Amino acid sequence: MDFLLNDEQRQIVEMVRELAKEKVAPYAAQWDAEERFPHELVEVFAEAGLLGLAVPEEYGGLGAHPLTRVAVIEELAKVDASAALLVAVQDLGMTPILVGASEEQKARWLPKFASGEWLSAFGLTEPGAGSDPGGMVMRARREGDEYVLNGTKIFISNGSVAHGVTVFARTDPDSRGPKGITAFFVEKGTPGFTAVPMKGKLGLRASDTAELVFENCRIPAANRLGEEGEGFSIAMKTLDRSRPNIAAQALGVAQGAFDYALGYIQERQQFGRPVASFQGLQFMLAEMATEIEAARGLTYQAAIRVHEEGKDGARLVTANRYSAMAKMYATDVAMRVTTDAVQLLGGYGIMRDYPVERMMRDAKIFQIYEGTNQIQKIVIARSFLGGAKG
Amino acid sequence: MHIAVCIKQILDPEISPRAFKINREAKLAEQAGASLVIGPFDLNALEVAIQLKEKHGAKVTVLTFGEEKAQDALRRALAMGADEAVLVAGDGAASREPSVTAKVLAAAIRQLEPVDLVLCGRQSGEWDYGQVPGLLAEELGLPLVPFVPRLDVSGDGFRLERESDAGNVVVEAPKGLVVSITNAQDNNPRLPKVRDIMMANRKPIKKLGAADLGLDEASASASAGRLEVLDLFIPEVDSECEFVEGDDGAEKAANLVKKLLERKVI
Numbered sequence: 118m119d120f121l122l123n124d125e126q127r128q129i130v131e132m133v134r135e136l137a138k139e140k141v142a143p144y145a146a147q148w149d150a151e152e153r154f155p156h157e158l159v160e161v162f163a164e165a166g167l168l169g170l171a172v173p174e175e176y177g178g179l180g181a182h183p184l185t186r187v188a189v190i191e192e193l194a195k196v197d198a199s200a201a202l203l204v205a206v207q208d209l210g211m212t213p214i215l216v217g218a219s220e221e222q223k224a225r226w227l228p229k230f231a232s233g234e235w236l237s238a239f240g241l242t243e244p245g246a247g248s249d250p251g252g253m254v255m256r257a258r259r260e261g262d263e264y265v266l267n268g269t270k271i272f273i274s275n276g277s278v279a280h281g282v283t284v285f286a287r288t289d290p291d292s293r294g295p296k297g298i299t300a301f302f303v304e305k306g307t308p309g310f311t312a313v314p315m316k317g318k319l320g321l322r323a324s325d326t327a328e329l330v331f332e333n334c335r336i337p338a339a340n341r342l343g344e345e346g347e348g349f350s351i352a353m354k355t356l357d358r359s360r361p362n363i364a365a366q367a368l369g370v371a372q373g374a375f376d377y378a379l380g381y382i383q384e385r386q387q388f389g390r391p392v393a394s395f396q397g398l399q400f401m402l403a404e405m406a407t408e409i410e411a412a413r414g415l416t417y418q419a420a421i422r423v424h425e426e427g428k429d430g431a432r433l434v435t436a437n438r439y440s441a442m443a444k445m446y447a448t449d450v451a452m453r454v455t456t457d458a459v460q461l462l463g464g465y466g467i468m469r470d471y472p473v474e475r476m477m478r479d480a481k482i483f484q485i486y487e488g489t490n491q492i493q494k495i496v497i498a499r500s501f502l503g504g505a506k507g
Numbered sequence: 508m509h510i511a512v513c514i515k516q517i518l519d520p521e522i523s524p525r526a527f528k529i530n531r532e533a534k535l536a537e538q539a540g541a542s543l544v545i546g547p548f549d550l551n552a553l554e555v556a557i558q559l560k561e562k563h564g565a566k567v568t569v570l571t572f573g574e575e576k577a578q579d580a581l582r583r584a585l586a587m588g589a590d591e592a593v594l595v596a597g598d599g600a601a602s603r604e605p606s607v608t609a610k611v612l613a614a615a616i617r618q619l620e621p622v623d624l625v626l627c628g629r630q631s632g633e634w635d636y637g638q639v640p641g642l643l644a645e646e647l648g649l650p651l652v653p654f655v656p657r658l659d660v661s662g663d664g665f666r667l668e669r670e671s672d673a674g675n676v677v678v679e680a681p682k683g684l685v686v687s688i689t690n691a692q693d694n695n696p697r698l699p700k701v702r703d704i705m706m707a708n709r710k711p712i713k714k715l716g717a718a719d720l721g722l723d724e725a726s727a728s729a730s731a732g733r734l735e736v737l738d739l740f741i742p743e744v745d746s747e748c749e750f751v752e753g754d755d756g757a758e759k760a761a762n763l764v765k766k767l768l769e770r771k772v773i
């Protein structure tokens with residue numbers, strides 16, 4: 118699928134490959150073992166321009182095509198899924214601003230994200246509202262020129278390192294489901310807002326995950342994105358656009374695991390010859406490679422469709438189907454391919470001295486976050502059946 | 508100050524030995540899945556030029572002699588900070604011959620606005636003949652300072668550090684010279700930023716052919732070369748393992764010495 122990338126995109130991917138080789142790959146295992154967010158990487162990525170990819174040029178960003186972003190995330194994920202997530206979440210966290218904020222708000226916040234001076238985060242999930250975000254209970258009460266936020270968000274990527282978080286809360290206390298939800302932008306350090314890092318994850322251990330607690334947190338009404346009640350729509354527009362990035366992250370991890378296993382089985386000798394000479398392993402290799410290519414096809418297609426259909430910040434209709442397909446398929450492929458890569462390495466595969474063990478652990482969350490793969494199936498089916506439920 | 512930097516696009520020298528394949532018939536390395544990159548010492552030369560530009564102000568023109576795909580190398584050089592790029596079109600075989608490369612690059616440099624400094628990597632990083640800098644100086648009628656890790660402006664000319672077998676030699680030279688650059692900590696090539704890559708793709712690349720340079724086609728082609736590659740192969744490396752016997756350490760050591768003497772290793 119590389120033929121879908123233009124010269125500029127290929128050159129950016131090459132630069133990212135070199136950057137990842139020098140600044141990410143040598144440390145990925147250590148960050149994972151220490152379960153440490155690599156703050157030093159933020160500066161490196163900001164300097165290279167990777168944190169401002171999604172921001173339009175008029176706000177100091179690069180206005181990169183979604184396919185460029187997908188290719189960058191894929192390339193980083195080949196060596197470290199957590200490093201790739203840093204770029205993907207920067208994109209995710211500022212997308213509500215891109216699709217829902219006023220010009221004045223964009224001019225106020227986006228340049229800081231574009232330069233990488235600020236990291237962003239997206240606060241939707243709550244302890245009781247995961248696959249069903251309409252079940253959220255976080256409240257936002259209007260008081261004069263302010264809103265008072267109360268509630269808890271959970272599993273928020275970049276939550277404790279972000280300088281600005283978009284959060285969703287109920288402004289209409291009597292509302293149910295998707296209605297009555299409003300989006301807000303909350304700056305780090307606002308009194309009443311605390312972010313608590315969540316430790317002990319299976320994978321993506323070098324990424325930051327936090328619980329966000331709001332206790333009588335007062336924010337200016339000027340920090341509301343869109344109108345009251347538009348929050349759910351802003352959240353869905355955001356996820357429509359971000360799914361190809363998660364597919365790309367999964368794709369990169371799958372490719373990274375495949376590449377490592379491919380090299381290994383040509384070196385590893387058993388029964389007096391390289392294990393790659395055995396047909397059983399060749400069949401595994403063929404299936405892994407084909408699935409990766411198919412996932413890449415869907416992911417790149419989804420990115421291109423998101424670009425074509427999403428230019429005016431509208432809710433996606435057709436592209437949504439493909440971004441859900443890409444997210445579901447690529448993440449399932451990543452789980453299968455990393456598991457098979459561990460298998461190809463035999464006993465060594467489960468050892469931390471080899472990267473496929475980390476890749477397999479990292480892959481699991483892809484099937485869960487930004488809409489579980491079961492939810493993606495509902496999105497895909499409804500794209501054919503209209504609003505039919507059941 | 509106007510600096511010309513000559514670069515060559517080569518097969519990525521960092522591909523794994525397993526992935527490196529050659530075509531013995533064509534006497535060429537196969538690209539297969541490997542990427543094409545700027546030669547490592549050429550990157551050092553580019554870095555030196557860009558650092559001089561940042562420090563003293565200069566225009567940096569990057570030149571390459573190669574096929575159409577060598578434009579990627581020029582784009583990378585522009586993204587690193589070069590101002591202008593010139594591609595002299597030639598087939599792959601012609602650009603493998605140092606004397607032809609030097610003649611073509613010299614003709615292209617003569618067409619530029621006057622150049623104060625010509626930088627080349629000390630060798631390409633693939634065939635590694637290391638002859639182009641010397642031949643280019645000869646063609647241009649300019650002095651050559653080879654194996655330079657660092658240089659700076661000094662008075663009306665340059666002060667250069669040159670590596671030699673006996674240690675580093677510091678020399679001064681007036682403007683108008685060719686320098687071959689070798690690697691050092693302080694000329695480690697920078698990675699371009701995304702924005703620089705985007706801007707580089709909006710800059711034009713000047714394309715020249717032999718005719719534009721006042722050269723006849725034959726003198727800029729492989730047929731003008733005086734070098735013939737007779738054979739190209741990856742040497743087979745055999746290794747065998749033998750355990751040295753002996754009752755104790757001393758006897759094992761004595762037996763080891765005996766075997767090494769037998770094989771004329773010592």
